[in-house]
Amino acid sequence: MLKSPDEWDSQWETWFHRYSQGNPRLGKWLLSNYSITNENILEIGAGSGRESRFLSQKVKSVTCVDFAPHAVRLLANSSLPGNMHVLMADAANLPFPDKYFDLTFHKGFWILFDSNAKLEILLHEQLRVTRHISLAIVQNGLNNRQVREAGTKAQKDPLFRFRFFIPSEINSLACKIVTEHGIRAHIQILKYGAPSLSRFLLPLGALGDRFAVKIYKFLPWKFVECAVLQIVKV
Numbered sequence: 001m002l003k004s005p006d007e008w009d010s011q012w013e014t015w016f017h018r019y020s021q022g023n024p025r026l027g028k029w030l031l032s033n034y035s036i037t038n039e040n041i042l043e044i045g046a047g048s049g050r051e052s053r054f055l056s057q058k059v060k061s062v063t064c065v066d067f068a069p070h071a072v073r074l075l076a077n078s079s080l081p082g083n084m085h086v087l088m089a090d091a092a093n094l095p096f097p098d099k100y101f102d103l104t105f106h107k108g109f110w111i112l113f114d115s116n117a118k119l120e121i122l123l124h125e126q127l128r129v130t131r132h133i134s135l136a137i138v139q140n141g142l143n144n145r146q147v148r149e150a151g152t153k154a155q156k157d158p159l160f161r162f163r164f165f166i167p168s169e170i171n172s173l174a175c176k177i178v179t180e181h182g183i184r185a186h187i188q189i190l191k192y193g194a195p196s197l198s199r200f201l202l203p204l205g206a207l208g209d210r211f212a213v214k215i216y217k218f219l220p221w222k223f224v225e226c227a228v229l230q231i232v233k234v
């Protein structure tokens with residue numbers, strides 16, 4: 001399932017523009033859930049950088065890393081705000097000192113990996129560069145409808161061939177890494193996104209966005225788009 005940087009690049013071009021222009025819903029959710037206005041943020045596997053671009057208006061600085069050269073070039077050449085930085089780097093070997101960022105996150109990144117052993121390496125590296133909060137946002141396997149829809153789309157477009165996660169799976173993975181490396185942290189699984197709710201709220205614009213970010217946590221898992229692994233170092 002995992003693609004090499006070149007393979008990824010060849011598929012990404014068409015999606016870059018579409019993703020960049022979408023609603024930065026995750027950025028809005030992050031701002032409503034975390035006090036990050038004075039913080040340095042890292043987005044791993046940033047792709048279009050849509051969420052980071054939105055966050056850059058509100059936080060101290062945001063850094064995007066991605067390992068695909070063309071993806072990085074597209075983003076770096078797209079007139080970035082002064083506090084947004086883009087770097088080509090492998091998420092398994094990040095070029096930053098320990099605890100360099102206050103909050104680190106990625107979305108739609110772990111879903112590219114079949115192997116839990118690889119995810120463990122990626123999580124350990126993410127935790128290393130994080131001072132406070134690490135987030136991993138993955139597609140929720142308890143939402144049968146979105147699993148089916150992705151299966152149908154994958155027949156035409158290989159970009160939709162990705163992994164879904166059951167919330168307890170990512171909780172176990174995080175517990176294993178935190179325990180093995182003696183990291184003192186609180187682990188929680190949160191809910192983010194709901195495609196049907198978003199469609200319903202779309203006509204309400206910004207008001208709908210504000211309402212949506214408050215409501216995800218009350219939805220049953222079968223309607224939720226993503227599970228968020230939240231690890232807070234103590």
Ligand SMILES: C[S@@+](CC[C@H](N)C(=O)[O-])C[C@H]1O[C@@H](n2cnc3c(N)ncnc32)[C@H](O)[C@@H]1O
Pocket residue numbers: 008019044045046047048049050051065066067068071089090091092106107108109112
């Ligand atoms: C599905 S995209 C993420 C999309 C992104 N969240 C967005 O909103 O545009 C996954 C990204 O992870 C990157 N990626 C895959 N493996 C990587 C690795 N080992 N290190 C860094 N980036 C990687 C890919 O190049 C791709 O841009």
